[in-house]
Amino acid sequence: MGQDISAMVASPAEVGLPHSKSFTDWVPGLRTLREYRTAWIRNDIVAGVVLSTMLVPVGIAYAVASGVPAIYGLYATIVPLLVYALFGPSRILVLGPDSSLAPIILGVVLPLSLGDPDRAIAVASAMAVVSGAICILAGIFRLGFITELLSKPIRYGYMNGIALAVLISQLPKLFDFKVESAGPLRDLWSIAMGVLGGKANWTAAALGGATFAVIMLLKGSKRIPGVLIAVIGATIAAGWLHLSETAGVKVLGPVPQGLPVFTIPGLQISDLVPILIGGTAVAIVAFADTSVLSRTYAAKTGQRVDPNQEMVGLGAANLAAGFFQGFPISSSSSRTPVAEAAGAQTQMTGVVGALIVAIVIVAAPMLFQNLPYAALAAVVIAAAIGLFEFADLGRIYRIQRWEFWLSIVCTAGVAVFGAIPGIVLAIVLAVIEFLWDGWRPHWAVLGRPDFVDGYHDVTRYPEARRVPGLVLFRWDAPLFFANAELFEQRVMDAVAASPTPVKRVVVSAAPITSVDVTSADALTDLSEKLKAKGIEICFAELKDPVKDKLKRFGLFTQFGEGHFFPTIDSAVNGYVRDYKLKWEG
Template sequence: MPGSVAEAGQEKPLAPTNVGLTRRGPLADWLPGFGMLREYQLPWLRNDIVAGIVLSTMLVPVGIAYAVASGVPAIYGLYATIVPLIVYALFGPSRILVLGPDSSLAPIILGVVLPLSSGDPGRAVAIASAMAIVAGAVCIVAGIAKLGFITELLSKPIRYGYMNGIALAVLISQLPKLFGFSIESNGPVRDLWAIGKAVAEGAANWPGTALGVATLALILLLKAHKRMGAILVAVILATLVAGWFDLSQRYGVKVLGPVPQGLPKFALPWLQTSDLVSVLAGGIAVAIVAFADTSVLSRTFAARTGTRVDPNQEMVGLGAANLAAGFFQGFPISSSSSRTPVAEAAGAKTQITGVVGALIVALVIVAAPNLFKDLPYAALAAVVIAAAIGLFEFADLGRIYRIQNWEFWLSIVCTVGVAVFGAITGIGIAIVLAVIEFLWDGWRPHWAVLGKPDGVDGYHDITRYPEAATVPGLLLFRWDAPLFFANAELFNQRVLDAIAASSSPVKRIVVAAEPITSVDVTSADSLTELDKLLKDDGIELCFAELKDPVKDKLKRFGLLKEFGEARFFPTKESAVGNYLKTRRD
């Protein structure tokens, strides 16, 4: 997997790899930015400043573009860029995650803003800001309630599939800018068809495309030279070429032009009573999508740097950034799958990169609105495409294919889901696949009849140790999963199958219950039915090594009293010894 560019000599690691596990006091827990400053090393400053400058060249056009896509005036996209980056630097646990306006949120925001604002820009801003406040509050409450564990539903193959799909979607989304035209987006695959059709019909601006391709080639070529700041060099050269040869006027190459002026101010978004239900629903939807997207991206980049990110603090950081955006004339924001890899590739070490980028955007708004006026959109597309290429994960997927074929295809399905239906639907597909993956292992788990092999301690699966000794009349049965509603009937059937396949009549069956971590009402009732069925055949049902919490549940369900304490043994050995003693007696 590609790592960051511009490593600074013999620097020490940014933080211990167990960051997030060590308690460093309440202030550092709630404000990770302060903890980062205590560990900050001076050699990192150059990397963060250079990366911040490079990042700022994307923040302005992207902020403007996503503001328009969200149904609010362009300047508010810059407001939704500046404030969240500064706030996340204090509250966010990730080293280099970049937050801001995002394509996955734009359709949700627009879907609420457009019908309620009736074309009034002021109302549109108030509605979008209120949605950010709702989303922020939801994320903060969820983080404080320790609900970040839900991110653990996404396995590594599914995260790879989602990120590969996002990378592909981001790359496709930049092709119209690279070719110098625009299309109405209908999903990555359909967009690719529309792009090909537009190119075939002669819509491409080839001088701009050539400049964009040259910019991309230069970035990829210079990327190996870690101290050259490949992206910054390429962007500066593209801007100089476009301005020097006046490509905008002479060849119609699209350039950024001057940005609007004015800094964000604190403002309370006042709403009409009729807006509340839509804003609440939209804000909650934004919170779910933003956190799902952020958790995947955060964990991906944390894995690259060998650190651990606390998902609960990630919720708080994302929530604080959204809350601040809402109170400072912004709109809902999320992590960026295109700007984060740009920061990484430019050599970012810490969240100082985002702060530098935010300050440069603010400076541009106030003092230099014409600074980026000659920056070609094709060059910006090249920067994003180069970053998207860095998001793809193929090598580890190859390893997964070799060792667990079905998980590889699970990842591919997730990639296709994102590529065909877009990021929002892709998140839903990823979560559904994760739940199915989890349930499958519990629904149809491994089970075994146990025996005692010569020269090996303990009791083991007789299919692996065919010569293992068994006790006539006693069947040791192991079930390798929790007992719950989806597998309760299967458990009963597998027990009966094991009894039927036994080489001698079974008088007692002992469930080696150590792998059983939970039971529910359905499975408890099913055990009662199984016990009655076995009793009718003269077979006694017993348990060994049942965990205390599970035993407590059986006690609440009434099964402990119904079965009797004598049928529960602390170990398999004691269960076997008891049966042998009973048989002798």
């Protein structure tokens, strides 16, 4: 990794409240509306119509995958699109129900609702409120950097685990029978036993398999709506052949008519902890996905997107979804490209798409009554397959195997324990990875090799000349509580291993980007131990912000200004001058 811990932590200015922003900075949609060009209208309307062909079947599919009735997937499509059009900074991003969030939502909804659809949507809506509030607060306090603390291998591992969990969760629906959920791998065993035990409805499985095949065959096309074609085909086949009556294929049935209304989710006290954990997990995953997708399309269009405003936009969309009978949402890596390919210019595309979905709910609620659950499962499975990342993991395996295995452990954690424990494991692994280099960093004693400029590690340059009586010691990490004792020990080891009696230790401090109270006290202890041996300690190339900290801690005065040198060369020259040595650097 080789990253300085302090470099990965925001400065107080970055974490504090943002600098003064205008009203349109907080509501970018108003600025877009003010700058809107009449030439964009046709493109946005056409793109909105094309986008709507995906919004309905995908919204229904992800609602079912999240453990809530189908209609709420459409509510979770309409409201976030309208709200993000106001608060979102990206002109092209499409938000809505997402496959990566489905297992997290299901993991909370299933045990709390116990099959009650009203309880299920209340729990899911509360998760959206929690997720929205977290994202908005994080955006206001400029914490958009937080998701960057999850390394790429850990993100891959978590998303691969999520993809596997999504895929496994849909297999019972594909085969048209139920299993009691007990974690992805245990569920897989139950599914296998169910299929072998004759529970599978092979007509439903064939219909779902055909739906999946059509989606995958047309997946590469930006102009042909493969999901819509596959879903319409499955719906026509099930209705025309009366498969629900003749073959027992489960279908969606009539979708309730009506638009979402403002509702405060009703909860029990016992629901709060799992909802808070699940909502937090959703917020992390949703923003990680959204920030990556937003940056990708911003780079394509040459538009700058503020990650903190992106958090506010995502949070506002989730908050609105939670209070209007929806559930947690994220950006969509499948619907956004559809909007782009159809010529979308602004978020008016999403508004048009949302209005068309609303019209479908009001005017044609029976449109999808013959839609088989197996076909919905195929839609979700196709999306889950797109979440898997193998190619780049192969590259990571070749260049840094321990990070590859870290990713695998993260995947296994999600697969064995489920999505919620999986996100906790991912965060714990990220913290461990974050601290590892700083906890046990590289260190070196330096010497002067011939024919090479500067001072370098004597283990890499055994022929390097060392100044008699001087130990040049480099510590390649910030000094903080976890490595302070080790730093002290390594300096004493270097003194003990010196080929000549040591008179002075010079710490090459350029890599030391931070010092905390614990490490400052350790420096005092080290100074006393060295002084008892007749050795003084000095510092070279110490950064000014770190020097400022030493001044606050009182160490700068304690050591004396003469013990701080701007360069290693000046530190060596000072030592040579003080002890009247003959040394040619």
